[in-house]
Amino acid sequence: METHVDEMKWERDAHGWSKLLATWRLCDNAGCRRARVCRGQGDACLKAKFPLLPEPVREWFMGFVWHKQEQIPFDDMIENLEGSGHGQALRDWLEGGQAQAGADATAAR
Numbered sequence: 001m002e003t004h005v006d007e008m009k010w011e012r013d014a015h016g017w018s019k020l021l022a023t024w025r026l027c028d029n030a031g032c033r034r035a036r037v038c039r040g041q042g043d044a045c046l047k048a049k050f051p052l053l054p055e056p057v058r059e060w061f062m063g064f065v066w067h068k069q070e071q072i073p074f075d076d077m078i079e080n081l082e083g084s085g086h087g088q089a090l091r092d093w094l095e096g097g098q099a100q101a102g103a104d105a106t107a108a109r
Contacts, residue, residue: 015042023049056089
C-alpha cells in the first residue's frame with residue numbers, strides 16, 4: 001500500500017515539475033500543447049523532455065534540487081539562482097522568449 005501511495009505522490013510531483021518547467025512545449029502530443037500541461041504520464045514526460053529543455057533551465061532545476069538537499073533557506077536559494085542568471089533563464093523560457101530552443105529540440109528528434 002505504501003509503495004502505491006509513494007508512486008502516486010511521485011507521479012503528482014512529476015506532473016507539477018513538468019508544468020512548472022513547461023515541458024509541454026516540447027511534447028509531440030498536440031493535446032498537451034493545447035492544454036499547456038502534460039496530459040500523459042508526468043514521470044515519463046519529465047524524464048523524456050528534461051534533456052530537451054534549454055541548458056540554463058535544466059541548471060535552474062538542478063540548482064533548486066541541490067539547495068533543497070542541502071537545506072539552504074528558500075530566500076538564499078532564490079538569491080543564488082537569481083545571481084547566477086538561472087532565474088531569468090527560467091522566466092524567459094516560461095514567457096516564450098526561448099520558444100525557438102524548444103522548436104529546435106523537437107525538430108532534432
